[in-house]
Every structure is written in C-alpha cells, then in structure tokens.
Amino acid sequence: MLGTHGRQGFTLAEIMVSTAIMLIVAGAVYQSLFLTGRLSRAQVQQVDVQSSVRSAALILGHEFRSLGAGVGSSGSESDLLSLGPSALVYRAERGFGLLCLPAGAGRITLGRASFAGHRDPQPGRDSVSLFVEGDPASANDDNWLALGISGVGARSCANGESPGIDLSVGPSPVLEGLPPGTPARIHETVELRLYRSENRSWLGMRSVSAQENIQPLAGPLRDADGLRLEYLSGAGLPTGIAAEVRSIRLSLQGQSDRAVQVGARAGEPAADSLSALITLRNAKR
C-alpha cells in the first residue's frame, strides 16, 4: 500500500475558489488584450490617415510652388487654367533645361547634363517655354515663349557632352535667334480634383494634355470637404481671377479606410486634417 505522506489533494471548495479566481484573471487578461488589439488597429489607421494627408500636402506644395500668375507681356497670363473649390486645372512644371545648341527652325536641343526633371519631355503631352531676352541690360522686358512639342529625339551637342534632348516644336519667328544657354521649361496640363471611386472620395490627378484617366494620389478623403482650395490675391483676399492669384490655401480632410472603435464610442473612420498656404513663386511680384 502506498503511503499518503506528501500527497495532498484539494477540497471541492478550494477548486471552486481557484477556478473562480482563474476565470476573473483570464477575463481581465482577455479584456486587456482585446482593448490593446483594438487600440493598435486604431493607431495603424490613424497613422495611415496622417501619412496620407501629409504626403498629399507635400506633393501639392511641390506642384503649386512653381506656378506663375499675372505674368506675360500683358500681365494676364497664368498657369492656373480653371479654378474650383475642389478642382484645379493648371500647367504643371515637369522639367527645366538649357539649350546646348542655337535654336533652329522648329527645333531645339536641351543639354542632357543641364536637364532636371522627373522624366524626359513627351510629344503631345508636354509643351516647352523658352526664355526670350528683351533688352540685355533690363530684367523687366524678358518673356517666355510657349510652344507645343511634336517630337522628341536625341542629338549631339557641340560641346561633346552626351546626346542632348532634341525637341521638334511649333514654328515661331523668334525661335531662330535664341542662343545656347537659353533656359527652357517643360510643362504639362494636369487636372487635380476630388473624385469618388469605390464609394470613397480620393484626391486624384490626370494629365489633360495626354487625355489620361484620373489616378488616385492620396486618400481616402472626406466626401464633402476632403479637398478645399482657396485662391488668394496679393492682398490675401479670395479671388476667382487666375491672373490675380498669388497664393493657394490648401485644406485636406483625410479619413481612414476602415472604421475604428476606441472605448465605448461607435466605430467610425479615424480622421485628420492638414492646411497649408502655398505662395506661387513665379507669380508677378
């Protein structure tokens, strides 16, 4: 017969008490894990929203800053082509370069080393603006000549650098007088607007000149006021005249892709907003 020394059992009461305590502790742990998991998911959504509106503000700031308004010999030209509270059509700058050869009839060549841009110019999609110097001793009578690009190729520059970007452009009487070193800007007409897709609102952009479909840039944004654009004159007053615009106030209201629930509140999308005032650097001073 085995001895019972060292073998102690539990009474029914002890087991019931310990089970009750274990259930309470397990319940508390589960509640804690559940809340932590929910908070974690909410944080991910919040980070996504903040990241989305921040990226959108950076991109739009980059786009708007180089725009010109109130320019040209008459002072009535503007890169802002159509102004709306949640949509804008404008001539976006896509590159900058310098002529490496004298301009010919309907043909210019940009030095590869001097060219800066996200991509090379594309025929049909882009246009080029060339700096036309007036009185060499005056900084006030110079102008930019805008021409369409009908062809893009490669051509050697005289100084032996790698082949330049050869552009076939529309005819102009002043073109042939332009010397090497003349600055050239590459532009593309784009539309920026709030649009709906898959039951959500997005900040979208499309190339008008290339007749592209709209593509999402950031989002989702709030339906009613996800993107607000306010156009301000030099005096800081709202204006609807493109040539008078000197700055753009941008307001983005982002919301998360999924609803989040924190505490006892009913689930709703996480939201965040960002506003920025962007001065057009090439507007008339």
Added chain:
Amino acid sequence: MPNAEPCRSGERGVALGAAVFALAVMGGLVAGNFMTGWLEHQSGRNTLFAVQAAEAAEAELWEAAAAAPRGALAALVPGGAGHQLEAVSFNGVMVQREIFRLTERLFLIRVRASRTDAGGTPLAIRSLGLLVKFAADSASAVALVPVAQRPWVQLY
C-alpha cells in the same frame, strides 16, 4: 524497507508554459504598438527633413543673389564652369551654392540643400534655381536682379 517517495519526474505543471505564452502575446502586442509609433515617428521625421532642406534651399537662393561677387561673375564664360560660393551649414543642413553664366547677361543661381544625419549621410535633398541678370538699377550701378518673368526654378 523504507517507504519510497512517489516519483514526480513525470509530472509537469502548466504554470510556466502559460506564463511564457502570456508574456509572448503581451510582448507581441507591445512590439506591434511600438512599431506603429516608430513608423509614424519616422514618417514625421522624413517630412520634417524634407521641409528643412526645402526651406534652407529657398533662403539661401535669395541670399546667394545678394552675396554673389560681381567681379567673379563678370569673369565667367557663358556655358562654362560655374562659380562656387562658400558652402553654408547650419542645424544639420549643408547648402552648396553655384552660379552659372548662361548668356551675356543671364545667370542661373543653383542651390542644393542636403539635410544630413550626424554621420553626413543625406536624409533629404532639395535643389532650386533662380534666373538673374546683370541690370542697371535706379542708381545706375550694375546689380544682379531676378528676371521679372518666372525667375524661380525647381531643379528636382
């Protein structure tokens, strides 16, 4: 024969396993939350660095137009090498400034601002340009002034 203690080598409790499992779950949750916060922190920092580089480039662009030595600019050859101004460094941002002669009177000021870490590795870079001309000002002295139409250039 003495009574032997019952052998307990085959008996194992679940307390240690349960504790390790609970710690692993809690550690995972904490790490997940930390990761989310860290990503947000990095994203915010990157934006800050980009803005710092952009602001430094913008400020130095206009400052370079005023600081450019007239004599050195007059000696530049159109289409040739540029004249480098002294680099400026502050708050982790290094700004390099160079002036090129494009035509007889037209110049391009190019500024490249890099926000670097303590080891000098670039974190954000911004390049801007300004088209300027030698022009006679009201006092009939020659001054370097931005062209009136679209002087500001984004150099990516």
